[in-house]
Amino acid sequence: MAANRQDLILCAQRGDAMALDRLLVECRSDVRRYAMRHCATSEIDDAVQETLLVVARHVRSLKAAASFAGWLFTIVRRECQRLSRSMFAHEDLADARIERWLAVRSNDELRMELVFALESLPAHYLAIIVLRDFEELTMAEIGERLGVTLATAKARLRRARALVKEYLVGEDLGGGEDLGEDSTEAGGAPSVSS
Secondary structure (H helix, E strand, O other), rough: OOOHHHHHHHHHHHHOOHHHHHHHEEEHHHHHHHHHHHHHHHHHHEEEEEHHHHHHHHHHHHHHHHHHHHHHHHHHHHHHHHHHHHHHHHHOHHHHHHHHHHOOOOOHHHHHHHHHHHHHOHHHHHHHHHHHHOOOHHHHHHHHHHOOHHHHHHHHHHHHHHHHHHHHOOOOOOOOOOOOOOOOOOOOOOOOOO
């Protein structure tokens, strides 16, 4: 078994599956810490997972074990940027419209409207927003606490945020009409539109 990270990297590059597993476990906290600084809160878990997948797939192509840390952080930053672009690519509202909407309201008005928007949500959507955006739990922790799958938790969060935007700005952003409980298909995958 390798004694330090550089040894783990070298062993993983040679195809040692145990060394690769241990390397991924060891660098996970560094990846998470870096993602917390560069990703939107809702994207951290996805960025960590995607980064570790890239490392597992491409560690053999790394030229020098000493450059692992820089390579790792480049991957995290790229994944955060990719996820951020992906999130905004699905935005139905023009940025200018949101800016105009925000510009005509005071901070007190915005707070009150946000409170009203949150109060308008069905309980299962309100719970997920509180857990994610106020208590800052990870999606895995939220799924565990609510007793739902990770996919269902993510779908609910997307739909809840869309409903809040719809309430605040007045357009249907979520693409779904149903405000009821999330339904699941035969395979257990959520069928909530987002």
